[in-house]
Amino acid sequence: MRTIQNVIDLIIAEIPDAPLEDTVDVFKCGDPTQEVTGIVTTFTATMDVLRKTVKLGANLIITHEPTFYEHRERTEWLADDPVFQAKRAFLEEHKLTVWRFHDYWHRHQPDGIITGMLKALAWEKYRLPDTRAMLAIPGMTLANLVAALKEKLALPVVRVVGNPQQSSERIAMLVGSPGGDFQIMAFQQWNADVVICGETSEWQTCEYVRDAIALGHNKALVIIGHAKSEEEGMHYLSSWLQPKVPEVPITYLAIGDPITTL
Amino acid sequence: MRTIQNVIDLIIAEIPDAPLEDTVDVFKCGDPTQEVTGIVTTFTATMDVLRKTVKLGANLIITHEPTFYEHRERTEWLADDPVFQAKRAFLEEHKLTVWRFHDYWHRHQPDGIITGMLKALAWEKYRLPDTRAMLAIPGMTLANLVAALKEKLALPVVRVVGNPQQSSERIAMLVGSPGGDFQIMAFQQWNADVVICGETSEWQTCEYVRDAIALGHNKALVIIGHAKSEEEGMHYLSSWLQPKVPEVPITYLAIGDPITTL
Numbered sequence: 074m075r076t077i078q079n080v081i082d083l084i085i086a087e088i089p090d091a092p093l094e095d096t097v098d099v100f101k102c103g104d105p106t107q108e109v110t111g112i113v114t115t116f117t118a119t120m121d122v123l124r125k126t127v128k129l130g131a132n133l134i135i136t137h138e139p140t141f142y143e144h145r146e147r148t149e150w151l152a153d154d155p156v157f158q159a160k161r162a163f164l165e166e167h168k169l170t171v172w173r174f175h176d177y178w179h180r181h182q183p184d185g186i187i188t189g190m191l192k193a194l195a196w197e198k199y200r201l202p203d204t205r206a207m208l209a210i211p212g213m214t215l216a217n218l219v220a221a222l223k224e225k226l227a228l229p230v231v232r233v234v235g236n237p238q239q240s241s242e243r244i245a246m247l248v249g250s251p252g253g254d255f256q257i258m259a260f261q262q263w264n265a266d267v268v269i270c271g272e273t274s275e276w277q278t279c280e281y282v283r284d285a286i287a288l289g290h291n292k293a294l295v296i297i298g299h300a301k302s303e304e305e306g307m308h309y310l311s312s313w314l315q316p317k318v319p320e321v322p323i324t325y326l327a328i329g330d331p332i333t334t335l
Numbered sequence: 336m337r338t339i340q341n342v343i344d345l346i347i348a349e350i351p352d353a354p355l356e357d358t359v360d361v362f363k364c365g366d367p368t369q370e371v372t373g374i375v376t377t378f379t380a381t382m383d384v385l386r387k388t389v390k391l392g393a394n395l396i397i398t399h400e401p402t403f404y405e406h407r408e409r410t411e412w413l414a415d416d417p418v419f420q421a422k423r424a425f426l427e428e429h430k431l432t433v434w435r436f437h438d439y440w441h442r443h444q445p446d447g448i449i450t451g452m453l454k455a456l457a458w459e460k461y462r463l464p465d466t467r468a469m470l471a472i473p474g475m476t477l478a479n480l481v482a483a484l485k486e487k488l489a490l491p492v493v494r495v496v497g498n499p500q501q502s503s504e505r506i507a508m509l510v511g512s513p514g515g516d517f518q519i520m521a522f523q524q525w526n527a528d529v530v531i532c533g534e535t536s537e538w539q540t541c542e543y544v545r546d547a548i549a550l551g552h553n554k555a556l557v558i559i560g561h562a563k564s565e566e567e568g569m570h571y572l573s574s575w576l577q578p579k580v581p582e583v584p585i586t587y588l589a590i591g592d593p594i595t596t597l
Contacts, residue, residue, distance in 0.1 A: 117542050120549035138538045142519055150516065154523050156547045219597045230492075232594045250538070254412065257404055261416050272537050275561040276400045276512070279593040280379050285418045287382035296594065299537040331541040332494045332558065334596070335481045 075318065077133045077170050078105040080112065083317045084135075088177045096176045101140050102161070103170025109133050112323045114311045116304035118171050120160060122326050127167050129324055134171045135314075137178065137186070137307050138299075140164075178306065186248055189309030190302070194225050199244075207263050208244040215239045215267065215293050222269070226301055230334055234282040235293025241267040248302040253277025260285070260292055267293040271302030298330040337580065339395045339432050340367040342374065345579045350439040358438045363402050364423070365432025371395050374585045376573045378566035380433050382422060384588050389429050391586055396433045397576075399440065399448070399569050400561075402426075440568065448510055451571030452564070456487050461506075469525050470506040477501045477529065477555050484531070488563055492596055496544040497555025503529040510564040515539025522547070522554055529555040533564030560592040 085091045111131025115122050118136040126134055141148050141157060151157035164171065178185040187206055191197045199208040210218075216237035223231055235241075245265040247256055253274030259265050260281070273279060273296055285292040304327060311325040343362075347353045373393030377384050380398040388396055403410050403419060413419035426433065440447040449468050453459045461470040472480075478499035485493055497503075507527040509518055515536030521527050522543070535541060535558055547554040566589060573587040 117538065119542060120546045138542070142539045142543045143516065150520065154519075156543060156550055156552060159550050160546060216597070230596050233597055234593050234595075237597065250536070254405065257416075258412065274512070275534050275593065276379065277404045280381060280400070281404045281418060283593045284382045284422060288418055288421050290418060331496050331537065331545045333496075334492050335478070335495055335499065 074108045075321065076105065077103070077107055077109045077172075080109055080133060080314075080318055080321070081105065081172055084174065084314065085177060088180055089182055090180065091177060093176060093180075097139075097145060098173050098176050101146055101171040101173060102164045103132070103168065105170060105172075107132060107168070107170065109318075109321055112311075112314070112318070112321055113326055114307045114314070114323065115326045116300050116307050116328050119328055120163070122328060123160070123163055123167070123169060125326055126169060129322070131322070131324065132168060132170055134169060135174050135307075135310065136171060137173070137175055137303060139173070140171050174307075174310070178310065184306075185310060185313065186303050186306030187246060189306030190246065190248060192309055193305035194221070204263075206246040206248075207265070208246060210242055210244060213241045213244070215241045215295070217241075218244070218267065218269075219295060222295070222297055226297065226305070228297060228301060228330075232296040233293060234279050235267070235286065235295075239266070239293050240291055241293060243267070244269060247271075248306070250299055253281075256294070257281045266291055267295055269295045269297065269302070271297065271299035298332065300328055301330050304328065336370045337583065338367060339365070339369055339371045339434075342371055342395060342576075342580055342583070343367065343434055346436065346576065347439060350442055351444055352442065353439060355438060355442075359401075359407060360435050360438050363408055363433040363435060364426045365394070365430065367432060367434075369394060369430070369432065371580075371583055374573075374576070374580070374583055375588055376569045376576070376585065377588045378562050378569050378590050381590055382425070384590060385422070385425055385429070385431060387588055388431060391584070393584070393586065394430060394432055396431060397436050397569075397572065398433060399435070399437055399565060401435070402433050436569075436572070440572065447572060447575065448565050448568030449508060451568030452508065452510060454571055455567035456483070466525070468508040468510075469527070470508060472504055472506060475503045475506070477503045477557070479503075480506070480529065480531075481557060484557065484559055488559065488567070490559060490563060490592075494558040495555060496541050497529070497548065497557075501528070501555050502553055503555060505529070506531060509533075510568070512561055515543075518556070519543045528553055529557055531557045531559065531564070533559065533561035560594065562590055563592050566590065 245259040250272035256278040507521040512534035
């Protein structure tokens with residue numbers, strides 16, 4: 074019998090410097106001594122993901138982002154919230170186990186999320202040696218970069234700061250939401266023409282890029298949404314994990330961008 | 336002779352509980368003992384705003400957001416950054432004074448930023464008594480709310496989580512970027528149908544709303560961009576301030592959303 078805990082132990086064994094003393098990558102609910110009946114990998118364990126997991130007969134959800142809307146999943150502030158209460162009750166009723174795979178997956182060599190994204194984009198060959206997230210694509214313009222992202226990630230629209238005709242050869246692939254300071258520093262420390270991000274801090278990064286362009290610098294920001302910037306990394310996880318637990322069914326569930334444009 | 340310091344003193348005199356011990360509302364550059372030659376109010380002192388200020392012959396810029404891309408305007412991390420260096424040099428060369436009006440303007444009774452936004456929307460009459468930012472608009476739907484925002488704030492697109500036909504009568508007007516926890520709590524504490532925000536934290540607020548809808552709750556999020564969610568508050572400032580310094584020319588400079596959609 075393979076337990077849920079055994080699956081997680083096999084994952085953590087692949088991560089350099091693991092285990093971490095302080096990490097959000099812990100069980101959020103459920104009993105890891107249960108036999109694993111099936112695994113779902115996903116970017117966020119939304120209500121829709123929970124319902125599909127039950128239909129699949131799986132009992133382990135491996136998620137990148139929090140289940141209860143807060144990085145450390147403190148839930149006291151949500152105690153009286155009916156959305157939190159119903160989600161928690163659903164998890165308990167169906168004996169689902171949720172484990173977060175955030176810090177460790179980013180610490181994998183190479184970073185599991187970025188690798189999954191580059192595989193989805195067929196851009197692994199452009200990664201600069203000895204960098205985590207810098208790409209060089211000769212001849213790339215901002216317009217062509219956006220067109221490639223839209224096509225390969227099925228994005229209906231992409232938000233940008235910059236002019237479509239700008240040269241965008243040196244690309245910092247800063248998935249997720251690493252903070253405005255970090256995004257700004259990438260422009261200089263890595264000499265990036267363009268930063269691709271999930272979320273940004275508009276009053277920081279966007280205003281920096283607006284000023285940079287006004288001063289004649291070739292800088293641009295491309296914002297593709299947090300979920301779309303990282304979820305292919307959880308898709309890649311399903312194929313990375315399968316050979317380690319060949320008898321366990323693993324299903325990747327895409328959640329997509331929660332935001333639509335009107 | 337009226338000094339720049341005198342203008343700021345007149346403003347702060349109108350704020351309850353002022354002066355604050357810990358505030359970002361200080362001079363960021365320039366000499367406040369100078370005679371004021373003209374005032375510009377704006378959401379962010381972008382390079383474009385600085386150039387226009389020089390053309391206007393003004394020497395005091397009152398801005399809501401930081402000039403140097405960081406809330407406390409620590410600049411050590413930018414010391415070698417050519418964008419920072421050029422902006423700083425321009426400010427010094429033209430002897431411009433920048434004062435931030437963020438904490439105090441939000442503490443004005445009523446909040447100066449929200450009041451300016453409600454005036455621009457002609458929605459002051461919908462503000463619920465004894466609330467800072469709750470509106471009730473009978474019969475409002477999400478589609479109609481978005482249409483009104485697009486028309487009155489000249490927004491080409493609006494990002495939403497929710498279904499256009501949802502009832503959106505109880506509206507929390509959470510301008511700016513107050514944090515995902517705060518946005519989520521507004522749904523329950525204020526029983527809001529919809530939160531209008533500038534920026535959000537997608538993995539928090541957007542996933543909360545996605546789950547709420549999946550569980551049958553009538554909740555929606557409307558994201559209009561940080562600058563567009565607050566800059567009418569700095570427009571309103573120009574008319575609020577003019578009677579206090581009738582001889583000084585005051586110009587409001589709109590900066591608009593730095594982000595475009597491709």
